Amino acid sequence: MRRSRSAWAFVAPAALHLLVFAVVPIVYAFVVSLFDWRILKGTMPFVGFGKYQEVLQDPPFWNAMLNSAKFAALSVPAGMAVALLVAMPLASQLKGMGLFRTLYYIPAISSMVAVSMLWIYMFLPGNGLINATTSLFGVKSVDFLNETGWAMPALAFMSVWTGLGPRMIIYVAGLLGVPPSLYEAAELDGAGAWSRFWNVTWPMLAPTNVFVLVTGTITAFQLFTPVYMMTKGGPLDSTDVVGYHVFVEAWKKFHVSTASAQSFLLLVVVGSVALVQYRMMRRQLEGYSAG
Amino acid sequence: MKTVLRYAVLTLIALFLMAPFVWMVLVSLQESKSAIPEVSKLIPEKPHWENYRTVVLSPQVPVFRFFLNSVLVAGGVVLGQLVVCSMAAYAFARLKFRFKEPLFTLFLLSMMFSGTVTQIPVFLMLRGMGWLDTYAALIVPGVGSAFGVFLLRQFFSQIPFELDEAARIDGAGDWTIYSRLTVPMSRAALATLGAFAFIATWTDFFWPLIATSSLEMRTLEVGLSIFKDSYQGQNWPLQMTAAVVTLLPCLIVFLLLQRHFVKGVTIGSIK
Numbered sequence: 001m002r003r004s005r006s007a008w009a010f011v012a013p014a015a016l017h018l019l020v021f022a023v024v025p026i027v028y029a030f031v032v033s034l035f036d037w038r039i040l041k042g043t044m045p046f047v048g049f050g051k052y053q054e055v056l057q058d059p060p061f062w063n064a065m066l067n068s069a070k071f072a073a074l075s076v077p078a079g080m081a082v083a084l085l086v087a088m089p090l091a092s093q094l095k096g097m098g099l100f101r102t103l104y105y106i107p108a109i110s111s112m113v114a115v116s117m118l119w120i121y122m123f124l125p126g127n128g129l130i131n132a133t134t135s136l137f138g139v140k141s142v143d144f145l146n147e148t149g150w151a152m153p154a155l156a157f158m159s160v161w162t163g164l165g166p167r168m169i170i171y172v173a174g175l176l177g178v179p180p181s182l183y184e185a186a187e188l189d190g191a192g193a194w195s196r197f198w199n200v201t202w203p204m205l206a207p208t209n210v211f212v213l214v215t216g217t218i219t220a221f222q223l224f225t226p227v228y229m230m231t232k233g234g235p236l237d238s239t240d241v242v243g244y245h246v247f248v249e250a251w252k253k254f255h256v257s258t259a260s261a262q263s264f265l266l267l268v269v270v271g272s273v274a275l276v277q278y279r280m281m282r283r284q285l286e287g288y289s290a291g
Numbered sequence: 292m293k294t295v296l297r298y299a300v301l302t303l304i305a306l307f308l309m310a311p312f313v314w315m316v317l318v319s320l321q322e323s324k325s326a327i328p329e330v331s332k333l334i335p336e337k338p339h340w341e342n343y344r345t346v347v348l349s350p351q352v353p354v355f356r357f358f359l360n361s362v363l364v365a366g367g368v369v370l371g372q373l374v375v376c377s378m379a380a381y382a383f384a385r386l387k388f389r390f391k392e393p394l395f396t397l398f399l400l401s402m403m404f405s406g407t408v409t410q411i412p413v414f415l416m417l418r419g420m421g422w423l424d425t426y427a428a429l430i431v432p433g434v435g436s437a438f439g440v441f442l443l444r445q446f447f448s449q450i451p452f453e454l455d456e457a458a459r460i461d462g463a464g465d466w467t468i469y470s471r472l473t474v475p476m477s478r479a480a481l482a483t484l485g486a487f488a489f490i491a492t493w494t495d496f497f498w499p500l501i502a503t504s505s506l507e508m509r510t511l512e513v514g515l516s517i518f519k520d521s522y523q524g525q526n527w528p529l530q531m532t533a534a535v536v537t538l539l540p541c542l543i544v545f546l547l548l549q550r551h552f553v554k555g556v557t558i559g560s561i562k
Contacts, residue, residue, distance in 0.1 A: 004386040004388060006466070011378070011379050011383070013378060015379070017434060021432050026408060102549050103305045106308070110494070111494045111538055111541060112512075113519075113534075114537045117530055121531070126327075161307075169557065173556075263410075
C-alpha cells in the first residue's frame with residue numbers, strides 16, 4: 001500500500017454524499033429540534049430543549065415506544081430461534097441445499113407493500129388462510145388485525161416469516177465456522193447431541209447471536225410499512241409503533257420539530273438498548289472462555 | 292432415515308414460507324370482483340389471466356409508468372452506487388492517505404444514524420433545491436452507501452498487492468489500476484452490491500412516498516399502495532394481481548443473482 005495524492009479524488013464522491021445526506025442532515029435535524037417550527041403556520045420560535053421536555057411527557061409517544069419494544073420482544077427472539085432451528089439442517093451437506101436456501105430467502109426480498117397486502121388477506125377472519133387452517137382443528141375464527149390483543153402478535157408473526165431468510169443465512173455461516181475438531185473432541189468425551197449443542201455450538205455462535213440480536217432490534221424499532229399498510233396504528237393505538245408515530249407527526253401533522261426531537265430520543269433509546277445487548281452478550285462470551 | 296426426516300422438515304418449512312405466495316397467485320386468477328374464495332375452491336375452474344391485462348392497462352392508475360419509474364430509479368441508484376462506492380472502496384482498501392481511519396469510522400457510524408433522523412432534513416433540503424417530485428429526489432440520495440463502501444472494501448482487500456506494484460512499475464497510475472485491474476477483477480463483488488442496491492431501491496416505500504407527490508412520479512411500490520386504496524379493501528383478485536406484478540421483477544433479479552446475496556449477507560455479518 002502506498003501513500004497516494006489522488007486517493008482523495010477517489011474518496012471525494014462518496015465523502016461528499018456522506019456529508020450532504022448524512023452529516024449535514026443530522027446537524028440540521030438537531031437544530032430543527034431546538035425550535036418550534038410550524039411549517040403550515042410559518043412560525044419558528046426558539047425553544048431550546050423545550051421540545052424534548054414536551055415529548056418526554058407525552059403519553060402517546062411513550063405508548064408508541066412501548067409498542068415498538070413489545071414488537072421487538074415478540075419478533076426478535078422468536079425470529080432468532082426459528083432461524084437457528086432452520087439453519088441447523090441447512091448447514092449440513094445435504095444435496096439440493098442451495099434450492100432450499102434460495103426458497104427461504106424469497107420473503108425477505110419481496111416488496112413490503114405487496115407482502116403487507118398479502119398478509120392482510122392471510123389474517124382475515126373466516127376465509128383468511130390462517131383462520132381457514134386453524135378452523136380445521138376447531139379453533140374459533142379471530143379477526144387478527146382488528147383485535148387489540150392480536151394485532152401486534154400478528155405483525156410480529158409476519159416479521160418472523162419475512163426475516164427468516166437473511167437471519168438463517170447468517171446462522172448457516174456461523175454454524176459452518178465452528179471447527180469440526182471441537183465436535184469430534186466432544187464426541188470422544190461421550191457428549192450426546194444435546195450436550196454438543198450446549199457446550200460447542202451455542203458458545204461458538206455467541207458472536208453471530210450478538211450480531212443478529214443487535215441488528216434485529218434496531219430494525220424492529222424502525223417498523224413502518226406493514227403498520228402503514230395493515231393497521232394504521234390501530235386498533236386503539238395498539239400498533240402505533242414509534243416509526244409510524246414519527247411519520248404521522250412529521251408528514252401528516254407537519255410538526256417537524258416535534259418529529260425531530262422524537263427521532264433523536266428514538267436514536268438514544270435504540271442505541272442504548274443495542275449497547276446493553278452487546279455488553280450482556282459479550283460478558284456471556286467471556287464467561288464461557290473463563291469457565 | 293435421518294436424511295428423509297431432514298428433507299421432510301426442510302420441505303415443510305419451505306411450504307410454510309411459500310404458501311402465502313402460492314395463495315396470492317391463485318387468488319389473482321379468480322374472477323375479478325368475486326368474493327373471497329373458500330380454501331377448497333381456491334384453484335379456479337378457469338384461470339382469469341385477463342386480470343393481469345386489467346391491472347397493467349388500468350385506466351385510473353398508470354401502472355406501466357410506475358414500472359418505468361421504478362426501473363429508472365433502481366437503475367440509476369445501482370449505477371451510481373457501483374461507481375461511487377467502488378471508487379471510495381478502492382482508496383480505503385488499496386491506498387494510504389491522511390485521515391483514512393477516522394473517515395472510514397465515520398462511514399461505519401453513518402450506517403447506524405441513517406433512517407428516521409435524517410429523513411426530515413433531507414426532505415427539507417431537497418424542497419429548498421426544488422428537487423421534490425423529480426427523478427433527482429428519488430435517485431441522488433441513494434447513490435452513496437456506507438454499506439456499499441464497506442462491502443466492496445472487504446472484497447478489494449483480498450486482491451494481491453503484487454498486482455498493483457507490477458502495474459505501477461509499468462507506469463500505471465491509480466486511475467488505470469482502479470479501472471483496468473481492481474474493477475474487472477471484482478465483477479462478482481460488484482454484482483453483489485448491485486443486487487442489494489436494486490432490491491433495496493425497488494422495494495423502498497418510505498422515501499418515494501414522501502419525496503414524490505404527483506401520480507406520474509410514483510414508483511411501483513407506492514403505486515401499489517395507491518392501487519390498493521383505490522379499491523378500498525375490495526376486489527381482492529385484482530389487488531393480488533397487482534401485488535404479483537410488483538413482486539415479479541424483484542423475484543427475477545433475485546433468482547438471477549441469488550448466490551451473490553448469500554455472499555453479501557455473510558460478509559456484512561462477519562467482520
